Amino acid sequence: MPKAYVFTRNGGPEVEALVEQDVPVPGPGELLVAVRAAGVNPVDWKLRTGYIRPGSEPQPFPTVFGSEAAGVVEGLGPGVEGFTVGDEVFGNPVTGGYAEYTLLPVAVTAHKPAGLSFADAAVLPVAAATAYDGVRQLGPAPGSTLLITGAGGGVGVFAVQLARHAGVHVIAAASAAKKDFVESLGAVHVESGPGLADRVRAAAPDGVDAIFDLVGGDTLRSVAPLLADPAKLISAGGKPLAVELGGAAVARARTAAVLDEVANLVVTGVLRTHVTATFPLSGAGEALRSVENGHARGKTVLEVDA
Structure with a gap:
């Protein structure tokens, strides 16, 4: 079974675990994506402590970490247009990015340009x-x-x-x-x-x-x-x-158009992603500690084997 890095309740690092879980099923307007890279952000550990984003509902436990991911489309939910199986994409997952498989809503998912690596794409959505x-x-x-x-x-x-x-x-x-x-x-x-x-x-x-x-x-x-x-x-x-x-x-737009724009800025050399540390999915806890302790410089990324 595919693996994911989760927190099993609110608390500190002691509630984190690498677990096996079923492949999620895409609903209307969603893509099933095989994750290749996931960005690590402060909001990830804050959610573990009990923080709830304004306008959001608490998620059931276990909750998969991760608010940004890049990967390859493996399946399409009902009503999806503009994407096909095999497309390389990046966006804001609804089922967590620290996983071998996740769901991306098409409203905040963009096609990954060929000149952009999965690791670089994974740090753009947040x-x-x-x-x-x-x-x-x-x-x-x-x-x-x-x-x-x-x-x-x-x-x-x-x-x-x-x-x-x-x-x-x-x-x-x-x-x-x-x-x-x-x-x-x-x-x-x-x-x-x-x-x-x-x-x-x-x-x-x-x-x-x-x-x-x-x-x-x-x-x-x-x-x-x-x-x-x-x-x-x-x-x-x-x-x-x-x-x-x-x-x-900060007023977040949360649109695919913004993701397209920032990806273009990276490809054209206006922006550098400054991915300074990468970890395997099995090292997600260590990656989180570096961000939670404030020691991370630039962006930290989890890379998931194909």
Whole structure:
């Protein structure tokens, strides 16, 4: 039987397990996909702890980890058009991506370009698409200054690149260990942690025009007062707090069109995926720990054998 990496109840790493499960059956508008790669994201371990996405219902246990995946179409649900068995695709799974088989809804599934690897495609549906939606939402003008918190992580890496491509001056808040990495993307590094706001003021004496927050909590509270216009604050890391502070959550489009666009940006060289660590499905726990502990730089991917 095919394998999947799941959590059996809410809790810490102790509730995770690699299990065997039946091949899922695609419903209307769904694709059965043999997974070749799955992205690892902070939301994965947050869901394990009991976090529920706004507007979502709790999933029954065991729950398969994973919010983005790439693979090969093995079956079509009723009413599916535009896809055939054998197509290489990527998107947001409805039955979890840390698995040998998953279901992808066609509404948020795109064809994988031939010039894009499965590993690179698997990091686009959450990380790159969130960055794309957020930068588009802010619409920073060329020459303006954008502060990105959590800039060394999966979403941050794409956000820095997109903003720099638009001619924006980027202040990247990240750990000291990620200084060289974010500077290689064209950003000005400031070390995260206590005193961050003062370091941002020193790096941007003329102020910042917008903030793209990927951390939330005390970090978000500390930097929000740097803005003259609170409406220029968006967050994917502390959405309710951002609203409380006068900003907004990142407005996710969640469409196949956005996936097509970010894939094209990678193929044409505008974006680099910066997949810096890969693990087999059997190493999913180790991969999650690297992301959960905040040590991951760029994107972490699980690769599933064909």
